[in-house]
Amino acid sequence: MKAPTLSFGVELEGLLVFHETLLAPHVPAGLRIKKDRTPQEAYLYGSWPRILYPGWAFEDSRGQLQPYGDEPPQIASKLLESAENLPSVANGKFKRVYGEEQKGASDRDEISESGKASMDISESSSDEKAIDERRRQDQWIVKQDISIASFTPEDKYEVLTGPKFANVSDWDTWGVEFISPVYVADEEIDMMKAHTTELRRHLETPLSTIVETKTCGLHVHVGLPDNGKMPIEVLRVLAFITVMYEDQISLIHDEHRVASREEPIMSNRKKFKQSPSADVDRKFVDEDEVFSTFLAVKEIRRRIFFDAHASQDQAYVYLKELLCTSKQHIINWLNIDGKVQSKDKLLEKRPPTIEFRQHSASFDAEVIEHWVRFCLGLVRLAYELADAGVSCFSDIQTWDDELDLRDLLDQMCLPATTLRYFRDKLGVAIAERREPVVPIWQVEFPCS
Template sequence: MAHTTTFGVEFEFCLATLPEGACDPEPYDARQVYTISDTIAVNNGMQSLNILDPILRRHYKERLQNDILQRHIADTLISAGFSAITDEDVRRQYNEALLSGPEPVHYKSWNITTDSSIRVPGEDGTAGVAEYEWCKVEVISPVLTYTPQAIRQVQKVCKLISRRYRILTNEWCGLHVHVGQGSKGLPDYAVKNLAAMIWAFEDRLDLLHPLYRSNDAACNSLYNSAPLSREDNFETDQPLLLIEQIDRILECKTGDQVISLVNDECPSYGSAYNFWNLLSQHSQSSKRTIEFRQHEGTLEAKRVENWIKVCVHLVEFALQIQPDCMGEFLRSVVDEEEYTVEDMLLSIGLPRQVKYYGKALGTKS
């Protein structure tokens, strides 16, 4: 059956700014650091709000600062031909909708926002460049149809931001990739296949990422967090073997049953592989995707491209094969020590990624 694969990306990073008049600690770095934030505008805004409560003052000051910063990044993307919105735009759209306006359209533009889970230098135990005022930024793509043109669009945004601004990504930043079929989600058989593949290959997929992203608090391993990992064989009272766990997934009748085995939070934002948006109860949601959360934060265009392709091809492979054939395939390779991550990439149709990740892994591929 023909299907159209869609994807989206979320970039998390720290962005350096300086108030006007402050001495630039890295004057030979041509990337912009002044006029991104506006201290005078923030102070004027706070005076006009006339808020006395210290907690509310801090909240609104942060919001004003983020609004100005986000507008600067959005204008950078808009000037390059992209559609981009900020948190301020989203608030306005919702307020207009409350007054009988049109419902806000989600994931149609690049969304410049923030993520409080990011820790900037000084918060994360590293000094960074002390003179900078670091800001937490998240950039979320629109829903994109998986095409070479869409990949180039993502790469262009990566290059625009990293060449225009002084940014860094630390251990608190992630690159998240969502994959689905627009608003249709994934059929039950594909959810079973995908979960079974990820369960079988999670240890191999781990090798494509730094050690600190393996079972991190923001991207917990399914092996350690999923309800299935705690199930025992009722006959032997021993933990299920890996192949038995895969069979448990493939025996499920519905995608919801699969998700109850592999994700145990609501929603599962702490899992390396978050299936929660594929639950049937979210059938009216505009975000019917699996979220791949394990990759470390980066705006390096080549790294982003290759990980997107891995995520998409895992989903497309799950869509192409019926569960009985998937079971036969996984049983034939899951316990084979010689079946490497490169073999897995070849199995899902990614010979170029074998070469790319082979170099990263230091193999001969």
């Protein structure tokens, strides 16, 4: 099957570092910046799972603390206003939800009966739809990302060094995400590079910078320009490739990459593990050393290429459930049919895409280009092999068959510079004898 023209978009996560003078114009009425906290305040406000106050907060007239909302994205949007070669930048808007059960008022400083600030910040369904619409209007969107860990006061003194940060107490940080418009591959890759170069240049000022940490990522969405679904036959081949080569692809990535401050990035292989043998005598086995192994390759093929569904819609749902339970996986398959379950459990229609989330954060245009081309190359290869179906990669019969990422790279028809880039990264990983980063349940029995 010949690969059609593809489209792509990127999401660049980073930690925005900003001086107090940039924040001051955006402080909401009735609030003031609170830089330091007493031990009691740190105890009350520092342990909420989704509302962390590692740096500054806002304080109201009652002495209650509140986290940032739209203020850091507003700072970033202001910095990018003068970027001549960047499409218009929109600030993603958020609804604010209050109360222990995320119910209640629209007033920002609502406080729970316990005296603790109980505000959670989340994107509403309408916010996400608006972002999809803006992407189609050739706009970049900047929004806050509370999954990114901000710097603690100790982090600031350790990381923010040099003359620019002489008075480090005047600086704070917050996670932000820059969402690109949709580009057409390959003719608009140079445009994407120009945009990301301009983005980075305008974020680096005497009063600001952007920092890449291990909780930040570079995500690439691949889809079709007409917002149609990729054929299920193509997605099955892509699934088989990425499942079988997951270890090898992990070698070209940062081994410290995590999905957020709360959870590691997850494997797409979880449904392909098998439980330890029931006849293992537990009395003579260290439980910490016994883990699940994979199903046979033949069985993995059978599950991925299973084709006895009542409808095409069910085939897409089956593949999603087989590979992905949340978007925090190496590859997010949840939107392959353009139907995503919102926070209120309703199915929403969006442009169908496959999202590659494994790459660590980068604002380097060359690095972004190479990863975009890699993702596009994988999808195109899946199209080319779609007619083979379950027989694709027929040389892979067992887990003992040696898989080499260089063989896969050669089949992806990548530009010479990109091919050399990934071969060099792979060479470094091999020279360092780095083992593929795999979740603990993937490690094989030492006693088998």
